Amino acid sequence: MNVVRLVSEEAAVRRYLEELWLPYNREFEMLLDDFALAEDVDIVAEELAFRVDRLESAGRRTWVAVDGAPGDVDLATTDGELVGFVAATLDEAPSVFDRPDRLLVTDIYVRESYRGTDIARELVERARTWAREVGCDELTLDVDVGNDRAIAFYEKLGFETRQYSMTSNVDG
Template sequence: MKLRRLPADEPAVRRYVEELWIPFHHDLEAIVDRHALAEDVDLVAEETAFRLDRLDEAGYRAWVAVDDSPTDGAGNDADLATTDGDFVGFVTTEIDEASSVFDRPDRLVVGDIYVREPYRGTGLSRRLIDRATERAREAGCAELALDVDADNERAIGFYENLGFETHRRRMTVSTADL
């Protein structure tokens, strides 16, 4: 199993969207209503374009876990778009720089983390968090932060076991209700 950085390359990003990002949101949709995907858009095209824009941002990174990722004849990793390896998980991160007026360190925010069902419980989630931690250290960030859906008890338990603590709650309301 290899963790590979997702390049800002349309075929690789399209494969990531089709094989990981959409299944991730379908899995979340089953337990969290707020993750329902729109039905009247081309999900692959829209998300591919969105991810390509994000990958061009300096502080944003995504890594894909690839099972049985072959190399080319020279020992280099095969192209993510065409590798025969299975995409089995991913993590996205973004740097949150603190303004000098705040007494807090820069943080690396884990945007999304996902592991396909057959790979859950194998330690892959921990490897993805370790990769995010490595990125945080490389970027000079002293903390990792993330949002987790209140209904996602499995994820909450995983994060708490790693030592994450709740510091804030995000609350929402429809403007029509106010």
């Protein structure tokens, strides 16, 4: 299993979107209204333009787990199967706050047939490595309150609940 960084090459990003990002969001779409995808747009084309630009940012990274591809992997052309990904964003603390810089894991996904393996652990470790490289003292993430399997997994990796995110309709 290789874990490689997703670069802002259009063909690689398109493959990532089609084989991992879209299935990830389709799964969540079935579970949560907040993840409903638009029906009147070309989702991959819209996300491709958005994602390629974001990958150029120094404070964002995405890594992809590839099964069946040895060595340095070109995500656009490899015969290996794309089986999971982790995306992270640097959250630097403004100088007026007494808290460490954090690395926020914004998305993590492993194909169902690969769940229960060490792939998710490898992906989180890749984010931890980058956090150390950029001087972050904390790794943080959000998880859906009903996702008991993910919560248990993150707790085994040392994550602790520090706050709750709450939502309300603006009309009360």
